[in-house]
Amino acid sequence: MKKIEAIVRPDVFPHIREALALHGIDGFSVSEVAGIGKQEGRTGLFRGNKYEMEFHTKLKIEMVVDDSEVAALTDLIVETASTGKVGDGKIFILPVEEAIRIRTKETGAIAVH
Amino acid sequence: MKKIEAIVRPDVFPHIREALALHGIDGFSVSEVAGIGKQEGRTGLFRGNKYEMEFHTKLKIEMVVDDSEVAALTDLIVETASTGKVGDGKIFILPVEEAIRIRTKETGAIAVH
Amino acid sequence: MKKIEAIVRPDVFPHIREALALHGIDGFSVSEVAGIGKQEGRTGLFRGNKYEMEFHTKLKIEMVVDDSEVAALTDLIVETASTGKVGDGKIFILPVEEAIRIRTKETGAIAVH
Ligand SMILES: Nc1ncnc2c1ncn2[C@@H]1O[C@H](COP(=O)(O)OP(=O)(O)OP(=O)(O)O)[C@@H](O)[C@H]1O
Ligand SMILES: Nc1ncnc2c1ncn2[C@@H]1O[C@H](COP(=O)(O)OP(=O)(O)OP(=O)(O)O)[C@@H](O)[C@H]1O
Ligand SMILES: Nc1ncnc2c1ncn2[C@@H]1O[C@H](COP(=O)(O)OP(=O)(O)OP(=O)(O)O)[C@@H](O)[C@H]1O
Ligand SMILES: [Mg+2]
Ligand SMILES: [Mg+2]
Ligand SMILES: [Mg+2]
Numbered sequence: 001m002k003k004i005e006a007i008v009r010p011d012v013f014p015h016i017r018e019a020l021a022l023h024g025i026d027g028f029s030v031s032e033v034a035g036i037g038k039q040e041g042r043t044g045l046f047r048g049n050k051y052e053m054e055f056h057t058k059l060k061i062e063m064v065v066d067d068s069e070v071a072a073l074t075d076l077i078v079e080t081a082s083t084g085k086v087g088d089g090k091i092f093i094l095p096v097e098e099a100i101r102i103r104t105k106e107t108g109a110i111a112v113h
Numbered sequence: 114m115k116k117i118e119a120i121v122r123p124d125v126f127p128h129i130r131e132a133l134a135l136h137g138i139d140g141f142s143v144s145e146v147a148g149i150g151k152q153e154g155r156t157g158l159f160r161g162n163k164y165e166m167e168f169h170t171k172l173k174i175e176m177v178v179d180d181s182e183v184a185a186l187t188d189l190i191v192e193t194a195s196t197g198k199v200g201d202g203k204i205f206i207l208p209v210e211e212a213i214r215i216r217t218k219e220t221g222a223i224a225v226h
Numbered sequence: 227m228k229k230i231e232a233i234v235r236p237d238v239f240p241h242i243r244e245a246l247a248l249h250g251i252d253g254f255s256v257s258e259v260a261g262i263g264k265q266e267g268r269t270g271l272f273r274g275n276k277y278e279m280e281f282h283t284k285l286k287i288e289m290v291v292d293d294s295e296v297a298a299l300t301d302l303i304v305e306t307a308s309t310g311k312v313g314d315g316k317i318f319i320l321p322v323e324e325a326i327r328i329r330t331k332e333t334g335a336i337a338v339h
Pocket of ligand 2: 026027028029030062063064065101103104111112113120146147148149150169171198199200201202203
């Protein structure tokens with residue numbers, strides 16, 4: 001299994017969510033993060049002795065899926081999250097060793113499907 | 114070391130927290146996530162052109178522990194987080210390559226104990 | 227690639243952020259977590275039947291970087307996050323199998339640089 005972590009613009013989230021549902025994905029979590037990304041303006045700028053921070057609110061989508069789903073889902077997220085402008089976000093893939101559905105104690109691929 | 118990520122109902126959290134403390138675990142983080150899970154009703158339903166989202170507030174517990182602790186801790190979380198109703202949540206186990214206690218610069222198992 | 231997850235005191239964050247920028251790092255995410263750590267007082271204390279929880283607000287910094295950057299960045303975080311008092315926080319290193327910059331579809335090390 002893999003964990004897909006996608007950091008995206010809040011305003012594209014409804015499109016991603018709809019595409020995921022149409023793809024049959026109905027298990028994931030979403031949270032807000034304050035994001036810093038390349039080319040967003042202020043890196044290196046100081047005001048007095050205090051670093052001038054510029055953050056952008058992003059949404060982090062976390063989804064654990066079977067290995068066989070990773071390519072299709074990252075493609076789906078890239079397509080629905082792209083605007084072509086800087087700040088569209090990132091997707092990270094992390095290994096997951098086990099998954100458990102608490103209610104049924106099912107483990108592995110069946111627990112994330 | 115492993116990272117245990119548990120997504121649970123907010124109202125079972127006090128029980129989990131107490132069980133963890135009695136087990137001797139006193140290092141972990143908690144945050145809120147908006148969760149989508151299977152069988153929660155609305156998948157595939159549209160209202161006009163906009164996907165109808167139904168989210169549930171869940172708590173995400175993150176805990177890095179020694180490999181030898183993983184089985185006991187996942188059992189403990191499954192037991193204290195179960196209500197038997199859909200939406201009880203998930204547990205994910207991810208590999209962790211290093212841990213550092215910032216104050217002492219200790220690393221590895223000693224840093225998470 | 228690796229994911230660096232650093233749980234730090236909110237008040238040292240400006241120093242970390244400045245040090246990261248001077249080091250050339252301009253991609254990461256920050257969020258709030260409620261943290262429990264060793265030696266923070268109340269473990270084992272009950273009030274009636276309810277566990278007495280004591281949480282501290284911490285910031286979680288998440289940063290995916292090339293393997294070659296991990297040692298320098300953890301050193302930088304340890305130095306800028308240390309106050310010498312309990313509660314300074316933890317750093318965890320997790321393996322990351324892939325990274326994608328959504329705008330350009332670049333993958334791997336180039337996507338996190
Ligand atoms: N290396 C990274 N590790 C973790 N999170 C990152 C990283 N880089 C970016 N992010 C997160 O992704 C968000 C969006 O990044 P962004 O799309 O601006 O990346 P970028 O590399 O600057 O690409 P672009 O040139 O298209 O803007 C950031 O605000 C941050 O939350
Ligand atoms: N595959 C997944 N990846 C990441 N997070 C998930 C995944 N599946 C569920 N979650 C998170 O766990 C929460 C609870 O999921 P839930 O318990 O409803 O899972 P389920 O598979 O629908 O099981 P049940 O049939 O018992 O409801 C979701 O709201 C979401 O936050
Ligand atoms: N094993 C762990 N797994 C995940 N998060 C942890 C773990 N231990 C601590 N944390 C997070 O780090 C925060 C700070 O922990 P803290 O610095 O108090 O660690 P500690 O082991 O008690 O070290 P110290 O003795 O220096 O206080 C906690 O509030 C929690 O958010
Ligand atoms: Mg950018
Ligand atoms: Mg469900
Ligand atoms: Mg402590």
